[in-house]
Amino acid sequence: MVGSPLLGKVHRGAAVVLTTQPHRPQIPRLTMEKTKVAIIGLGTVGSGVARLLLDHGDRTARHAGRILWLEKAVVRDLAKPRDCELPESVTLTDDIEAVIADPEIKVVAQLIGGLEPARTIMLKLLESGKDIVTANKALLAEHGAELFDRARELGRSIAFEASVAGGIPIIANVSQCLSANQITSLHGILNGTSNFILSKMHEDGASYEEVLPEAQRLGYAEADPAMDVDGSDAAQKLAILAHLAFGARVHWKDIPRTGIDTLDLADVRYAEEMGYKIKLLAVADLVDAGLELHVSPTLVRAGSPLAEVGGPMNAVRVDGDAVGRVMFYGPGAGQMPTASAVVADLIDTAVGRTELTFKTLELWSDRQARVASSDYANARGRFYLRATVEDHPGVLSQVTSALGAEDISIASVLQHEPLPGEDVIPLVIMTHETTEGAAAKACEEINKLKASQGPTVRMWVRD
Amino acid sequence: MVGSPLLGKVHRGAAVVLTTQPHRPQIPRLTMEKTKVAIIGLGTVGSGVARLLLDHGDRTARHAGRILWLEKAVVRDLAKPRDCELPESVTLTDDIEAVIADPEIKVVAQLIGGLEPARTIMLKLLESGKDIVTANKALLAEHGAELFDRARELGRSIAFEASVAGGIPIIANVSQCLSANQITSLHGILNGTSNFILSKMHEDGASYEEVLPEAQRLGYAEADPAMDVDGSDAAQKLAILAHLAFGARVHWKDIPRTGIDTLDLADVRYAEEMGYKIKLLAVADLVDAGLELHVSPTLVRAGSPLAEVGGPMNAVRVDGDAVGRVMFYGPGAGQMPTASAVVADLIDTAVGRTELTFKTLELWSDRQARVASSDYANARGRFYLRATVEDHPGVLSQVTSALGAEDISIASVLQHEPLPGEDVIPLVIMTHETTEGAAAKACEEINKLKASQGPTVRMWVRD
Incomplete structure (x- = not known):
């Protein structure tokens, strides 16, 4: 040739x-x-x-x-x-x-x-x-x-x-290329600003407050990044995709959403320690009760395709009943x-x-x-919980009792020694499958404990 | 809700x-x-x-x-x-x-x-x-x-x-969704049989001959797998994509291709040792001289999206001059x-x-x-070479001289001690960027050395 x-x-x-x-x-x-x-x-x-x-x-x-x-x-x-x-x-x-x-x-x-x-x-x-x-x-x-x-x-x-x-042709793919399928699940990393910040927190061990100015300087975050980092932007996009993929009629403001703007670096570290990366996932899952929709910081198993989407990139993973699992990856802005x-x-x-x-x-x-949206409280999955508690005998038992009361069983517990001079400890718990509602209720109960020294952090886990 | x-x-x-x-x-x-x-x-x-x-x-x-x-x-x-x-x-x-x-x-x-x-x-x-x-x-x-x-x-x-x-809608994406772009590069894992076998070789440390029957039992390989494992099937698909993406007119038999059917487990192990996975990549790269097309077992940096495409899955990575890099992943059969x-x-x-x-x-x-196909010998990139040589003083120098004669500089060398009782050693060399022609010529020269005890293995490296 x-x-x-x-x-x-x-x-x-x-x-x-x-x-x-x-x-x-x-x-x-x-x-x-x-x-x-x-x-x-x-x-x-x-x-x-x-x-x-x-x-x-x-x-x-x-x-x-x-x-x-x-x-x-x-x-x-x-x-x-x-x-x-x-x-x-x-x-x-x-x-x-x-x-x-x-x-x-x-x-x-x-x-x-x-x-x-x-x-x-x-x-x-x-x-x-x-x-x-x-x-x-x-x-x-x-x-x-x-x-x-x-x-x-x-x-x-x-x-x-x-x-x-x-730049990802997700609209054409969902509305046209996958038209032979009932789409059953759609998980997306839809906000490049959040993904850039999360990636930097993982790579550099830097806090949200430290990374945000860099994201702004590089043009990955607006001067006012509120809609990007509080999950609103991802919820707007998820609403559009949910219309297309499931025929759902949902206003984006009705989609439960949590952003990354309150994410603590400590949770990034614990997630890594357990083999996960934190991603802001926009989730639409078709279940018997309807369509589960939410936007949440989520622990995604390291090495899985969504976990490895770095920097300002976007990705959408789609499950269809004929095609199986496909994924689309590219620049989101x-x-x-x-x-x-x-x-x-x-x-x-x-x-x-x-x-x-x-x-x-x-x-x-x-x-x-x-399809109608299902009750978020009934959404099933595993959760990451971090309680901040006093380092006293019996505290772990009180915390696990609060979980037991909601029928939540524990997959693993991570408790490090307290730092010298500190008397509160983080108690990191990975649950087995439960519901969002039960996990939320258990966290409320843990927060009411006398030994509790701050609100319990709660995130979804996807393996 | x-x-x-x-x-x-x-x-x-x-x-x-x-x-x-x-x-x-x-x-x-x-x-x-x-x-x-x-x-x-x-x-x-x-x-x-x-x-x-x-x-x-x-x-x-x-x-x-x-x-x-x-x-x-x-x-x-x-x-x-x-x-x-x-x-x-x-x-x-x-x-x-x-x-x-x-x-x-x-x-x-x-x-x-x-x-x-x-x-x-x-x-x-x-x-x-x-x-x-x-x-x-x-x-x-x-x-x-x-x-x-x-x-x-x-x-x-x-x-x-x-x-x-x-199931990956790659035809629609290339011919329609990315139509605002000059596509500049297209790298695909297009043969699920080969990818399944390669993934198994990496995961289980099993040889091609050991994995093939399992692939056949599981339905991932035909009774006669020749077209799948010798690169022909991937070359046929690459020819179709090259037509669509670049307007190239090339018959699949004119695409240089190497399959995985002669791949040695030793090379899988060495690739891993250096942080790579071996994938059968179908490559179409637009360069000044035209379109580089080939199908080759390739060392792909572990952790990069294409390296992590496991089992019988397919993936296509497309670079466009407007969109940048996008990737499509899913079941290929x-x-x-x-x-x-x-x-x-x-x-x-x-x-x-x-x-x-x-x-x-x-x-x-x-x-x-x-666009016309460019001369494969002029295709530029890094190469993995494994020479099998006698364990004598001066042999490394003879091998590196053969590379030097083709102006190939060496990025790294891996030489383990010979196994007890063996007197041949594998000499694994990663080159800096050179041309396919130069790498091929250097291998010929190495094979002619008196100390050479078998043909030198040569594979592309993609970082």
């Missing part, structure tokens, strides 16, 4: 040759059908999408069989500097009406964050006949029902691959990974695939839910 | 209620549009597909927006017992003409293996206006060009998700995982998605290749 490089330019029969030089975009030498596209919002993701459309028109044309032509970009402030240079062929405007009133623009990448004016803009765009691609997970989690129903009424589509797990998902959606929409898929998605429709 | 289970029956508006009881299939209570389907071949996979269509009509209907109605099944021998009970609504026949002549059958799952009569049947089906879904990777690897071109001429489609990596992929394709075909995707796939068309 002799080498013969052939990159950079793409020959698509005699139909079109597009250059791939940066900033010399969109110059089809011969005719090919165009789909005119607009971008609303040229922030980080918007700029990335513009770059892919402008600099790599050849590959979008190859996959779409037509040119995705960036016609207009709408920004709030025309004066603001941005990291993406637009050629003269693109109209840059601060007037959304310029897109709404342009009947030639068929597909819009709606990339502004937050709830308003994003919601109103989405509705206006749908009403003016545009198909939408969006990365706005918060908007879908809050107003998904309204937006999807309106799109359906109008015969339009909304694509949202980028709204969950960034960032400019180009998210742009990759948005542009794949633009291609799917231009080609017509999104329209077909959207029709069969039951997302947020007013039809009856296929 | 109060529990309210709602599984088993599915309410799709007022349109249809399908039962999900085993063997009481296909009884739509109200009308819904039907797509009539036939299965050719009721072997392992065919029976799995029939089971999903018959027992789970509700979910296929939900995802397709129409009923996938199994109308006919064609088998070679009507008298042969099979593990799938067909209801009276399905016509079981040994006459392929019964499908070809039935204009109401629109989609056919063609699930017979081998090249002929599979090829002829595929062509006849296409010519009679059927869209095809197939799992026959060998057929596509051999006659893909002819079949795809014929389908294109006739305005028909061929879907083939099940042909590579079983087996009845229901493969059936899961076939039925997803049937749904995509019934819905119309396959038609749209197929039009834009350049697979095996006669258009010019986008």
Whole structure:
């Protein structure tokens, strides 16, 4: 086999040759059908999408069989500097009406964050006949029902691959590729900020408070990281996935969630000592009683695929009754990974695939839910408990009695000597399978003990 | 949240209620549009597909927006017992003409293996206006060009998700979900038989000859496992993926390949000693000179995601220039995982998605290749070498001279004492980056040394 490089330019029969030089975009030498596209919002993701459309028109044309032509970009402030240079062929405007009133623009990448004016803009765009691609997970989690129903009424589509797990094509995989399955379980590491911080706590033995500023400096955490580290962001994504995978109708605020913002380094160390890593897991498990949904810091057995997902990466493990267990891994955020998902959606929409898929998605429709959430207190599993107690004779017996009263049996106990000069000790207990409710009640009882010197920590364990 | 289970029956508006009881299939209570389907071949996979269509009509209907109605099944021998009970609504026949002549059958799952009569049947089906879904990777690897071109001429489609990596939806992910990317690298564990045997060799310290019968007993290896263990099966799959991901036109027989059938347990032990696991990797790397393609037993750094893919599982790691690195993991074979992929394709075909995707796939068309294979001898990387040499003074120097003559520098050397009574020693060398050609030449030179007592083993190393 002799080498013969052939990159950079793409020959698509005699139909079109597009250059791939940066900033010399969109110059089809011969005719090919165009789909005119607009971008609303040229922030980080918007700029990335513009770059892919402008600099790599050849590959979008190859996959779409037509040119995705960036016609207009709408920004709030025309004066603001941005990291993406637009050629003269693109109209840059601060007037959304310029897109709404342009009947030639068929597909819009709606990339502004937050709830308003994003919601109103989405509705206006749908009403003016545009198909939408969006990365706005918060908007879908809050107003998904309204937006999807309106799109359906109008015969339009909304694509949202980028709204969950960034560059991992989890929406397409769950809603399309695994469609022969009843999905029975979905466990995800869906928040890159939390995973980065947890990985650093494990690797460097540093506390949450020490790692957070580093995560912010590296761009893995926002200035205000609250939604990322308190489990809300993961719950929003889990709500979207639970709709898709199980037909569940659940608002993300109704998903029980605990974040990593109160996680103590001591628990990271004990977890390691016992062969586990702590991950913020978003869990959806189909059980007889319905769908168990929660977001929780969880001890995951070291060496298992989810435990080894490090840094800001995301992963989703899906069990289907036909396929068995599959896992998807990749970058959960960032400019180009998210742009990759948005542009794949633009291609799917231009080609017509999104329209077909959207029709069969039951997302947020007013039809009856296929499955209801089960009572979190009845969710079964093993738990990690750390009680902080005085170092007196009889204390271990009082603690184990509190567990016994809830019918919780103990798998292992870890009790180190107290540090010199300290008179409280951590008592680390791994339980056998029990319910979330029983574990919570036992912890309350332990906290009431006279010997208790602080609230008992409780985390899920997944082997 | 109060529990309210709602599984088993599915309410799709007022349109249809399908039962999900085993063997009481296909009884739509109200009308819904039907797509009539036939299965050719009721072997392992065919029976799995029939089971999903018959027992789970509700979910296929939900995802397709129409009923996938199994109308006919064609088998070679009507008298042969099979593990799938067909209801009276399905016509079981040994006459392929019964499908070809039935204009109401629109989609056919063609699930017979081998090249002929599979090829002829595929062509006849296409010519009679059927869209095809197939799992026959060998057929596509051999006659893909002819079949795809014929389908294109006739305005028909061929879907083939099940042909590579079983239940992992790698075809859809590469050809559709990652379409905004130039894929730059694709490394896959694509043969479950080989991965099962390698995993066992690592776990149990057992030799290839010891593990093979167990793999056969457990159904992970065929009675004649040659194609699986000599790298041919992985090369066929790699050829399909390289077509999709890079537009490469390469016949699988032109892909350099080494299997695991000559792998020595000693090398498994040395790899472990140095922190690696041996995996049969199918590699496609885009480099300046073109596309590097090969299938080789490879030392993969323990703890890296590909190294931890155990048992009969498959995984594909894909690097894209926008998305970065993503990985897909799951069962690469087996009845229901493969059936899961076939039925997803049937749904995509019934819905119309396959038609749209197929039009834009350049697979095996006669258009010019986008990238040509590079010269394997120029492929760069690190290598593991094990020379078997006499235990004399000066031998190490002769071996290192042979490496030096090819400009190969040494990263580490592992030399144990000879076993009592033996006078040959294994000399294990990890090189720094060099080329495949140089490493091969150096091994030839080492083998010519007077002190050499057997051929030098050579494997790729991936950190």
